[in-house]
Amino acid sequence: MKTKIILIGNYTADKQFSMQIFEALMAEGYSKSKFGVSVMRPNVLFGKMVGDTSRFAKWFGYIDKFLLFPLQLLLKRTINFILFQKEQYHICDHSNAFYLYFLPKNKTLISCHDVLAIRAGLGYPDTYCTATKSGEVLQRIILNALSGARKLAAVSEFTLNQLREIDTQPQLKKNWICIHNALSEKFVPLSEDETQKILGKFESLQGKAFLLHVGSGLERKNRKVLIGMIYELKDDWDGLLVLAGAPLNTELHDLINKLGVSDRILEINRPTDMEIIALYSSCEAMIFPSYSEGFGWPIIEAQACGAPVITSNKAPMMSEVGGRAALYADPDDASSFADQLRKLKDTEFRKEVICLGHENSKRFDFKNTMHQYIELISK
Secondary structure: OOOEEEEEOOOHHHOOHHHHHHHHHHHHHHHHOOOEEEEEOOOOOHHHHOOOOOOOHHHHHHHHHHHHHHHHHHHHHHHHHHOOOOEEEEEOOHHHHHHHHHOOHHHEEEEEOOOHHHHHHOOOHHHOOOOOHHHHHHHHHHHHHHHOOOEEEEOOHHHHHHHHHHOOOOOOOOEEEEOOOOOOOOOOOOOHHHHHHHHOOOHHHOOOOEEEEEEOOOHHHOHHHHHHHHHHHOOOOOOEEEEEEOOOOHHHHHHHHHHOOHHHEEEEEOOOHHHHHHHHHHOOEEEEOOOOOOOOHHHHHHHHOOOOEEEEOOOOHHHHHOHHHOEEEOOOOHHHHHHHHHHOOOHHHHHHHHHHHHHHHHHHOHHHHHHHHHHHHHO
């Protein structure tokens, strides 16, 4: 009888797009390895009653996530037991570790993408995340559940070490390892004609050099330093800064207006996958100045598409992900990012960085990552 992998996915109303991408990669990988695959996630029922913009949306969503879905998991588990089904469970996002209480621990694997929110809830100041009082309670619940996991894959050694530092049940026998995120096979360089077809609708990009940032508007993503960098460069570089992801907040709009660089910035909100690949393939550099990350997916995505990368001189971006193939700068210093960009004016140096980046991206091979996951979940 074929073993079935049941992926536990995220509540869609939470709009955790990166976790949806990860879930899809896992489903693809397990399916190619001849496992049966299905996905379970909380249904948006009570969450529909108030709408996304309501201040009660979070609390109604909690009913769907923490009351109704556990009952669904228990029912599924009971049916599988009665029918003698061979199943394993993979909780794709550590923030859903609470569901481990309703699943067989020896048959359940959790992927831990970072412990930033958990550490913020515990009062650590180096996360650049904030936590409300209710958030602090929730993060402690997540940590206690996560600490009971028998099988866990952290996406970086940095994240694994941080988790071990705050583990509330160190006495338990555990199989916790690092499995780096995989690079999707769709991230390949596009030709100039292909990028033009995809990006042609963005008129302000036509014939312009541009720098790219891919990410959200969270404080830890550090878009502020990007705006400062464009201001630093305005006398000797006339390109654009493209911010692909979430819309800019009011504070950053105010900073842009104060520095007088509004004509140098283009927002592309919620770009499609192909738009992101086209942007990676044609940007002058991808800038990733985060203060804190669990991994830093855009670094290897950009390198695989032929973009030089300038990122923060912090772990895991510097120590594990970018390696020798990226340029590094101080996330508190816009001038240091500008200086690293100026180095890329040297054509031979730029070619070398691109070549090293392409080779570096091969370390995060999709097949190898899936082989490690299958070994861990099967133990």
